[in-house]
Amino acid sequence: MGSVLHSLLYRGKELKSRLPAGLRDWTPEELAPLRALEARLRRTFEAWGYREVATPVLEYLDTWTHAAGSGPASLFVVVDRSGELLALRPELTASVARLVATRGPEGVARLYYVGSVFRADAGRGGSREFPQAGVERVGEGGADADAEVVALAVEALREAGVAGARLGVGHAGFLRALLEAAGLQERSVPQQALLRRDFVTLSALLEGAPEPVRQALLDLPSLRGRGALSSARRLGVGGQALEELEAVLEALGAYGVAEHVEVDLGIIRDFDYYTGVVLEAYAPASGAPLLGGGRYDGLLEHFGASRPAVGFAVHLERVLSSCRLDVPPPPVLEVAYDPSTRPQAVAWASKARAAGLRVATGPAQNGPPRAGVNFRADGVWWVDARGSRRLAASELDALLEGRTP
Amino acid sequence: MNRLTLALPSGRLLGDCVRVLHAAGYRGAREDRSLVWGWADLTVIVAKPADLLTYVERGAADCGVVGKDVLLEQSHEVYELVDLGFGRCRGVVALPAECRRLWEDPRRHLRVATKYPRVAERFFWERGRPVEIVELYGSVELAPQVGLSDGILDLVMTGATLRANGLVEVAEVFRSTARLVVNPVSLRTRSAAVRELVGRLARAAQEVS
Numbered sequence: 001m002g003s004v005l006h007s008l009l010y011r012g013k014e015l016k017s018r019l020p021a022g023l024r025d026w027t028p029e030e031l032a033p034l035r036a037l038e039a040r041l042r043r044t045f046e047a048w049g050y051r052e053v054a055t056p057v058l059e060y061l062d063t064w065t066h067a068a069g070s071g072p073a074s075l076f077v078v079v080d081r082s083g084e085l086l087a088l089r090p091e092l093t094a095s096v097a098r099l100v101a102t103r104g105p106e107g108v109a110r111l112y113y114v115g116s117v118f119r120a121d122a123g124r125g126g127s128r129e130f131p132q133a134g135v136e137r138v139g140e141g142g143a144d145a146d147a148e149v150v151a152l153a154v155e156a157l158r159e160a161g162v163a164g165a166r167l168g169v170g171h172a173g174f175l176r177a178l179l180e181a182a183g184l185q186e187r188s189v190p191q192q193a194l195l196r197r198d199f200v201t202l203s204a205l206l207e208g209a210p211e212p213v214r215q216a217l218l219d220l221p222s223l224r225g226r227g228a229l230s231s232a233r234r235l236g237v238g239g240q241a242l243e244e245l246e247a248v249l250e251a252l253g254a255y256g257v258a259e260h261v262e263v264d265l266g267i268i269r270d271f272d273y274y275t276g277v278v279l280e281a282y283a284p285a286s287g288a289p290l291l292g293g294g295r296y297d298g299l300l301e302h303f304g305a306s307r308p309a310v311g312f313a314v315h316l317e318r319v320l321s322s323c324r325l326d327v328p329p330p331p332v333l334e335v336a337y338d339p340s341t342r343p344q345a346v347a348w349a350s351k352a353r354a355a356g357l358r359v360a361t362g363p364a365q366n367g368p369p370r371a372g373v374n375f376r377a378d379g380v381w382w383v384d385a386r387g388s389r390r391l392a393a394s395e396l397d398a399l400l401e402g403r404t405p
Numbered sequence: 406m407n408r409l410t411l412a413l414p415s416g417r418l419l420g421d422c423v424r425v426l427h428a429a430g431y432r433g434a435r436e437d438r439s440l441v442w443g444w445a446d447l448t449v450i451v452a453k454p455a456d457l458l459t460y461v462e463r464g465a466a467d468c469g470v471v472g473k474d475v476l477l478e479q480s481h482e483v484y485e486l487v488d489l490g491f492g493r494c495r496g497v498v499a500l501p502a503e504c505r506r507l508w509e510d511p512r513r514h515l516r517v518a519t520k521y522p523r524v525a526e527r528f529f530w531e532r533g534r535p536v537e538i539v540e541l542y543g544s545v546e547l548a549p550q551v552g553l554s555d556g557i558l559d560l561v562m563t564g565a566t567l568r569a570n571g572l573v574e575v576a577e578v579f580r581s582t583a584r585l586v587v588n589p590v591s592l593r594t595r596s597a598a599v600r601e602l603v604g605r606l607a608r609a610a611q612e613v614s
Contacts, residue, residue, distance in 0.1 A: 121480070168593065197484040198476075200584060221484055221592055222600060264593070282590045287464020288482065289590065 022119075022128030032327035033320055034131060037160055038114050041133045041314065044159045045112040048152050050135050053111045055095035057118075061085040067094050067302035076120045076128070088118035093311060094299065096136045101303035108139040127317075134293070134313035138300070141308035143244065146277045146295060147251035149310050153291055154257040156314060157281055161323040165283045165290065167257075168224060168264030171245045172274035172294060175265075177238030178217055182209035194220075194268060213237060224264040232265055241276075248277055269294060279312060285322040290315060333357050333399075334372030336364040341375035348375070348396070355400045373399065407598045409447055409591075412466035414454035414475075418583050421491040421613070422470050429609035447602070458483060458586070467591035467599055473581035474560060478521045484592055486603055487585035489610040493562075496521065496579040498528075499572040500556040501549050507556075508575040518548030519558040528558070528578050546570040 019025065026034065042052070064075055064087055076088035089095055092113050100109050114133040122128050135152060137145055150169055157165040175194075184190045193201040199218060206214040216223065216235050223232065233242055245263070252261060269278045269292065276295030283290055293312025300307045333352065337345035342363075349359045364374060369388060373396075374381040380391045382405050395405040413422045423435070426449070435442045440451045452460050454472065458481045461469040469483075472492055476485060498517065500507055507513050514535040519525045522540045529536035539554045546566055548554040558578060561567055567574065585606055591599050 164594075166594065197482075197589070199484065199486050200473075200488045201485075221486070221587075222596070224593070225596075282593050284590075284594045287462060287588055287590055 020128075022122040022126055024127075024129070028329070032329070033325040034316060036325050036327050037316055037320060037323075038131075038133060040159045040161075041156055042112075042114065044156050045133075045135055045152070048110070048148075048155075050110040050112040050137075053096060053099060053113055054115065055089070055092065055099055055113070057088055057116070058086045059089060059095060059098075061087045063087075063094055063098060064090055067097070067299060074119050074121050076118045089115075090119055091117050091313065092132065092134060093136060093293075093296070093313065096311075097138070097296075097299045097309065098303045100136075100138045100309075101300045101305035101307070106139075108137070111136050111138065131316040132313050133316060134291075134311055136309055136311035138309040139307050141276075141295075141297065143247035143251045145308075146248045146310055147255065149293070149312060150248065150252060150261065150277070150279055151255035151257050153279060153281060153293070153312050154255075154260045157283075157290065157319070158260075160314075160319050161325065162283050162290065162319060163285070163323065165260065165281050165322070167261045167279060167281045168267055169245065169248065169261060170263070170265045170267035170278045171238070171241040172269065172276060172278050173241030173244070174232065174238040175220075175268065177241060178213060178235075181213045181235075181237045182206060182217060184209075195270070197268060220266040220268070223266045225262050228263045228265050244276060273299065277310065283322040286318045288315070288318055290318050290322060330358055333359045334370045335359055335361045335375065336370045336372065337361065337375040338364055338377055340377050345373075345375035348373075352400055355402075357400070357402065407446065407595060408443075409468065409595065409598055409602055410466040411447060411449050411602070412452050412457050412460045412469035413449060414457050414469075414471055415451050416454055418454070418470060418472060418492045419451065421489075421583065425489065425491070425606060425609045425613050427609075428613050429605045446598070455479075461586055461588050464588050464590060466588070467595060468585060468587050468602060470583050471586055473584055474521065474524075474579065476584060476586070477524050477579055477581075479523075481586075482589060483586040484589055485584050485586050487607045487610070489583040489585055489606070490614040491610065492581070492583040494560045494581050495577055496524065496558060496581065497561050497574045498556060498558050498576040498578060499546075499561075499567050499574050502571050502573045504555070505573050505575055515556060516554040517556050517558050518545050518554035520545060521558060524578060525558045546572060 058078060061075065061077060075090055078086045080086050092115060096111055096113060112133065112135040116129050116131050119128050135149065137149055150167065154167050179191055190202055190205040193205060203218055206217060212235055229242060229246065252258070267278045267280050273296055274294040275297040278294035279292065280289040281291045291312050291314040295310040297308040300309060335345050335349045346361060349361045352359045369381065369383045371383050374383055380396055381388050382391050391405055398405060413419055431444055431447060442449055450466060454475055457469050457471045458475065458479050460466040461483050462481055470489065474496060507515065511532070511534050514537070516537045516539060517525055518539040518541050520541060520543070522538050525538050539548060541548060545557045545559045549556055549572065550570065557572065560581070561574065585603060587599060587603065
C-alpha cells in the first residue's frame, strides 16, 4: 500500500513538470515567428475586407460529429457538469458557420479567424494542437466568390513569404460524378478507399465500371495541370462541375495569379462536406498541404440557415517550416537604479516607453553594472561593451530619440 | 533538385525491393549493408518497416515500399499507388490445435496476442466478438504457449511457424503484398520525376514476379 501511495505521489510530481503527448509550449524565440506569420496573414485578410471573429475552443460534441462529420475518435471529448458531451474544436469552419447562422451578419460576410484546433489521436506527426488561420466568405455562391477566395489564398502564402508555393484547384462535384458514373454508392467501400488514397484497392473494386471512368479514377493523382480540364471533359461526366471550375478560372484571370494556380482534379477532400470548388496549396519544403479548403454550401443548413459559403484554413506550423521568418529579439533598454535614484529612474523609463522604446527597470545588482542606463547616486551612467561613462543631460535626452550615446 | 528519395523497409521485403530496383536499371552502388545509397537521380534509404510511413508522410522520402499489413495497422496520409506483388503473406487468427473449437463459439471471450492491435481491434469489433488484445513486438506465437493469450493474430507466409508452434489457422484477416506509396506533396511538386519512377518500378516489379 505504502509503495502504491509513493508511486502515485512520485508520479504526480513527475507529471507537474511534463506536458501531455502532442502538446507543446512556445518560448519567446519560438513564438515570435508564429506571431509574425499571424500578423502578416491578419494584415492580408483585412486588406481584402475580412473581419476577425473568435469562437469558443469547446463546443457541443454534436456540432462536430453531425455538421462537420468528424469521427468521435479524433475528438478531444470533455464531459460538462450537466453530463453533456463537449469537444475541443477539430477545425474552425463549423464554428464560424454556426456563428453566422445564429448571429449573422445577413448578406455577404467576410470573416477570418486565428486559433488552435485539436485532435485526440496524435497522428504520426505526434501533435494534438495545431495553430491555424483561415477565412470564410459566407452568403454568396458563384465563380466570383470562389475566385476571390482562391486569389486570397495565393496572396496569403505570398505575404507569408513561402517560396515556390503552388495552389491546386479542383471540384468536389467532379469526383462525386465520377464515382456515380462508376456505379458506386455514397459511403461505399470504394469511396472509402479513394478517401484513404488507396488506389490499389480502388482498382480491384472498379473491375465492373465503364473503362474510361475506371481509368479516370485510377489516374486521378495525375489529372492536373494544363490539359486536365479537356481530358476530364472528354469523359462526358461531371459537366456542370467542370463548367463551374472553368468559370472560376476565368474570374481568376483578373487577379494575375495564374502562374501560382493550377487545375488539380485529383484533390480528394471529404465529399460530405464540400459541394463545389476545393483547393489545396503545396510547397516543396513541406510534406503536407500548407492550406486547404473549398465551397461548403450545405454546412450552414445544419445550424438552421441555408447559405452558401467558401473558405480555407492555413496550417501555420507547416507554413513556418516552408519559409524562414527570422524574427530577431527586439532591443530592450535596461534601466538600473539605486534606492535613492528609484523615482528618477522610473520616471525617465516611463518617458522612454512613451517615446516608443522597450524599457526594463530593476534595482542595480552587486557585481558588474548592467548594460544600459544606470541611475546612481553619483549621476547617470551608460554601460556597454566598451565600458561605462557618465552621461550628460543632453545625452540622456538623445536616448529618448533612440540614439545611443 | 529533381533527385528523388525512395525509402525501403529493412527485413523480409528488402531483398525483393533491391531485385526490383535492379530490374528497373538501378544496379550496384550499395556498399555492404549501408542504409543510404544512390544514383544521380535517386537516393535510396533503408528504414524500419514500422517507421517507413513516417519518412514518406513527412516528406523525408518522396516514395516508399511498405507491406499492406503496415498500411492497415497505421493511419497515414500517403497515396498507395501500386501493388508490387511480392512479399505475399496473409494475416490470420490462429489458435493452439487442441483448442481450435473455441473459435466456433462467437460469444467466447478470447485473449489474442498480436503485433497488429488496431487491425485486431477492428476485426473483432466488426464481428461483434469479445476480445482482449495483447500487444507484442515479436515472437507472437510464443504467447499461447506460456498462457499469455488464447491465440494470436499474425502474418503467415508458408504456415511453417504456425505448425512448429502447434497453432492452426481459424480465420483469415487480410492479405498483404508490398505496396508503392507516395507523399501527396511530392506527387504534385515533383510530379514528372515521381510518375516516371513509379512507372519504372511498377514495370520492373511485374518482370521480377
